[in-house]
Amino acid sequence: MRSRLLTSLILGLAVFLGLWLTVTPDDVAARWVQLALGAIALAGVMVSSRLPVLAVVVTAAATACAWLLGVSADPFVLTGFAVFRLAETRGGRRFPWWMFAGAFLVVVTSAIFGAEGAEGRFRGMLLSAVVLSVAWVLGVRTREVRDEAAARSRADERLRLARDVHDVLSHSLGAIGVQAGVAAHLTTLGTEDLREVLRGIEGDARSSLSELKCLLQRERTDTEAENVASSPLSAALESVALTAERAGVSVRLDSDEAIDVLPVDVRTTVLRVVKEAVTNVVRHAAGSSALVTLRASSESVTVGIEDDGQGAPSKFQPGHGLTGMRERVELLGGTVDFASSTSGFMVSATLPLVKPLGGDKG
Template identity: 45%
Template sequence: MKRAWANQLWLQVARDVSASVLVVLALWLTTPTPTPALKAAQIGLGMLAIIGVSLRHRHPRIGFVLASVATVVASALGLTADPLLLAGVALYSVAAAHGRRAFPPWLASVVLTILLVTVFIDASGSEELMRYVLFSGIALIAAWALGVNTRIAKDRVATNAAIEERMRLARDVHDVLSHSLGTIGVQAGVAAHIDGLESEQLRATLREVESLSRSSIAELRTLLTVSRTEADEALLAAPLPDLLAETAQTANTAGVRTTLSTSGIEALPISHRVTVHRIVREAVSNAIRHSGASSCDIDVAVTSESLTLVVADNGQGELSDRRIGYGLAGMEERVALLNGTFRASNRPYGGFEVSAVLPLSPAKEKAEL
């Protein structure tokens, strides 16, 4: 999976580099240079701008600084006609990862300054420079606004998903309690009002009541353990492959390209289905809301003895940001209930990974909840 992840990252970088090379060829190298030294400077600054764009996935702020500095210096030397297009691409990633408002105060100040200069300063003889400044400002403003809108759209999708999950949790709790308590009430009422009930029949009824109550407590504990953050979906009736596919589709809708790989998950116990879906859902939600990721991989595999799941994104990979609320704590507790092992960490080549191994042997699962 690491190899596939690295290949995906390199494909994104290769795509950015290819597009940046086309911009440099069209707007940089077509600008005539009077001396070989300026030609070398033109090529070097163009390469620096390309490097800046290639860093936008892992280090968007550094990429923006490199691309913008290289373009401004080249423009001052008359070596490019690029109106900060490459810098705008990097700024889009900065806004998508860290932006909060599509039109922040600093951006309003820049626009106001450009308007004042355009209106009150005589641009006779500097029309080309003024056009360049205006086009550059438009490119940066558009890039920032588009990046922030992308972030807002991701947050909105994640918030709507969380609301839907809470509503489904309420239905789950109602179904569990209404069924179990109703059945227990009927059995207890029958046992209390039949005078001729044999002791063996009474013990059998009490064993049924005990079994049903334990089963209901187990379901409720599984549901309510995670209710401190975002509630579970209605898992007990839906096939796990469908639920995971729905989670992947939610991420794709939010703009995070998500791949799903599963094997042998069709006949898992209810407790494992709930745990797998909840961990995947929470990890994908974190990727959408907090990481600034553009892609995410989900891998769930089952053997005769254990289940292994891995959810990895290509976001910022800052563990401290992921500990807001009880998200990771809820995942750890779910895995602990099944006597499994849980791990959440930054990936060495960028991004964040959540993984868990759950035993499938009944003897290894906890008997009491």
């Protein structure tokens, strides 16, 4: 609000000095009238952010009186500032009829009874109409752009939150569902085996709750980057593999040592990609094993996840998980590809490295 007041004051003073004070009245009394009317117009400009309708009325009346007395050359520029604020806050696409009628009446009256000649009055009339029309159009367009930006921001935030919730919960809940389903359908499980399954479910549930808590905390503070930075990526990947193995899928990790010194945002994306791919293996692939390969060079990181399942249908449509995976990778300027065959499904992603390896030890 302070910046708007300062902007209005600076612009108002510039117009007053350039289009009001440059007009020399005939006597001292007219000069005082000029200063008084200019002060009123400036006051109208100053309240335009809070009271735009009043600002339009005040600035238009003061400028019209100044025109009638021949103490201003302002073609309603100060009124245009107020019109801009009005259009920015509550204006529609069309110029309001009441403002059009009022502006037309003020401009015509000022032009007819003004101190200038006929040619000067006509020129001032035309210029004033242009100033007010342009001010209204710019104000409406500014409001539309601001509303569009806010709508895009809300949509992006909803998409990000949906992607994060899916990434946090899908892996653990998918593993829990598989473990519970296996335990429910196997009648040969002994007491100790059943307890082991329940302990695995408990561990996955606690892990999901912990990650969900971190996600909610991150909405208030940037804790995700701190959590990722404080734990090695290799350890997090081993946890993903352990969860999958509890659900009956053997996961083998083949990675470089350099993955633990990747930038935080790259590590986070790699972890999310592997989690989502392994979750899909557990839930959809009907396979028994998966191979996770990670290779890091000075320029990029490549991630590959391949399973021995049944593959996807020939014309499958990526769901929320694969779509979110692609979006995460593309946010960092990377690419991701999906391939399916009768021998399994494969995910391959490439992430560029902006920072050199070892630059972010995290």
